[in-house]
Amino acid sequence: MNIDENHAALEVIESAAFADLYCAAPDTIRTSMHIDVADIAGATCLRCAKLNPATIFRRACGLGVGAPARESDVAEVMRHMDELDEPYVVAVAPHAKPLLLSGWLEARGFTRGYAFMKFSCSTSVSADVPTDLDIDVIGPEHGLAFGRVVCTGFGLPETVAHWLAQLAGRERWVCLLGSANGVPAAAAATYVEGTHAWLGLGATLPEFRRRGGQGALLWRRLKEAATRGALTAVTETGERVADRPSNSYRNILRCGFQEMYLRQNYISPARS
Numbered sequence: 584m585n586i587d588e589n590h591a592a593l594e595v596i597e598s599a600a601f602a603d604l605y606c607a608a609p610d611t612i613r614t615s616m617h618i619d620v621a622d623i624a625g626a627t628c629l630r631c632a633k634l635n636p637a638t639i640f641r642r643a644c645g646l647g648v649g650a651p652a653r654e655s656d657v658a659e660v661m662r663h664m665d666e667l668d669e670p671y672v673v674a675v676a677p678h679a680k681p682l683l684l685s686g687w688l689e690a691r692g693f694t695r696g697y698a699f700m701k702f703s704c705s706t707s708v709s710a711d712v713p714t715d716l717d718i719d720v721i722g723p724e725h726g727l728a729f730g731r732v733v734c735t736g737f738g739l740p741e742t743v744a745h746w747l748a749q750l751a752g753r754e755r756w757v758c759l760l761g762s763a764n765g766v767p768a769a770a771a772a773t774y775v776e777g778t779h780a781w782l783g784l785g786a787t788l789p790e791f792r793r794r795g796g797q798g799a800l801l802w803r804r805l806k807e808a809a810t811r812g813a814l815t816a817v818t819e820t821g822e823r824v825a826d827r828p829s830n831s832y833r834n835i836l837r838c839g840f841q842e843m844y845l846r847q848n849y850i851s852p853a854r855s
Contacts (some may be wrong), residue, residue, distance in 0.1 A: 590650050590678045592779060593817045593843060598627040600692040600774035600781040603756075605629055612742060623663045624656035625649050630667050634739065638696065638848050641671035645678030657687045664851065672696065672848045685847070692852030698822045700832070701843045706780065706809035707815050708839035710802045716761035716768055718803050725752030725767075729758050732770040736786025747784065748805055757807045761787070761796045769796035773804040773816075780808035782818040783832070786821045787841030797831070801838040819846070 612618065617632040626646040634640040642659045657673075661765050663670045673693065675685055695844040721729055729751055730744030751758040755776055761769035768791035772784040782804050787796045805816055820831040822845055836842075 590614075590676065590701075590844060591661075592815075593701055594645050594648050594676055594775070596776060596779040596781045596817050597819065599776050600783065601629055601675060602627055603753075603774065604750065605631070607753060608738070608746050609749065612746050616742070617667060618746075621663065624659045625652065626656075628658050628660060628663055630664065630670060630671075632667055634743070637670050637850070638674075641667065641669060642679055642848070643671070643673045646675065646679070647684050647754050648672060648676055651680040652684055654683075654687050657684070657691065661691065663850075665854075668854060670853075671851045672701075673851070675847045675849060676701075676845050677846070678743050687850070688849045694851040694852075696848040696850040697824075697827075698848055699819045700822050700847045701817070701819045701846055702835050702840035703815060703817050703843050704805070704838070704840040706805045706813050708805060710798075710805075710838050712795055712798035712802045712838065714761070714799040715722070716763055716791070716796045716799065717792060718759055718799055720807065721751050721758050721760045723752040725760055726750075726758070728767045729760050729772075730771045732760070732767050732788060733784050733786045735788055736770070750784075757804065757811070759803055761791075761793075761800060763791055768794075771797070771800040771804060773808050775808050775811045775813045778812065778814040780804070780811075780813035780816045782808075782816055797834050798838060799836060807839070816840075 602620045608618045619630050621628045623751040628643045631640040730747035733747050734744045750756045758772045769787040774781045777852030785797050823829050
């Protein structure tokens with residue numbers, strides 16, 4: 584597998600995880616928040632009203648990754664995403680083709696936003712990450728507790744907790760909950776498909792931070808992914824810049840992940 588093919592695989596597993604996350608939304612939440620996922624011109628288009636940031640909840644992923652994009656593909660993705668009438672993002676990986684893709688977006692009024700760093704590592708990596716939290720794989724009976732920790736950690740509304748709760752026990756997902764004396768304190772998930780695993784949704788409640796929870800959850804997810812056949816783990820977080828916190832970035836590096844590439848997020852133009 585050459586470098587471009589390897590990088591493409593890192594994008595594909597993330598897109599697959601988010602597509603399944605969107606498919607997991609209960610019907611009432613799907614309707615109220617206009618949640619949907621569609622393959623448009625080779626891009627995975629994720630739409631969800633009322634939630635921010637757009638870099639997570641309203642974005643087109645993978646354009647130009649599986650096959651070179653055409654300028655008409657950009658227009659098709661825009662038509663689809665514009666229907667929601669909310670700001671959104673088109674993510675452009677550095678290996679996306681053609682190189683004109685960024686220029687096509689900028690010519691249509693898109694601007695560069697906060698980029699994401701993509702990380703990868705072998706699931707066989709071992710790490711000693713001490714924590715006083717109890718880390719457990721959970722099933723549906725603890726799904727809502729999992730969802731509430733993630734939502735509190737990221738400042739998301741309670742409705743989303745009921746959406747995320749659907750992942751606990753769902754095929755291809757492994758949800759973990761960290762507890763302190765039986766009190767939910769931290770949470771994280773991994774999605775496994777084939778030889779790749781995507782790691783995300785890691786959050787710790789403010790009162791339980793600086794206790795090694797996220798590092799332990801990263802390592803445990805690598806272990807769980809390996810037992811399910813994954814060889815390579817993938818995750819991402821915001822790029823390192825001077826005026827933004829980088830705790831997640833440092834935790835990822837400490838667990839053996841390597842920086843792979845910076846993926847630019849192009850923000851849609853303001854609607855008139």
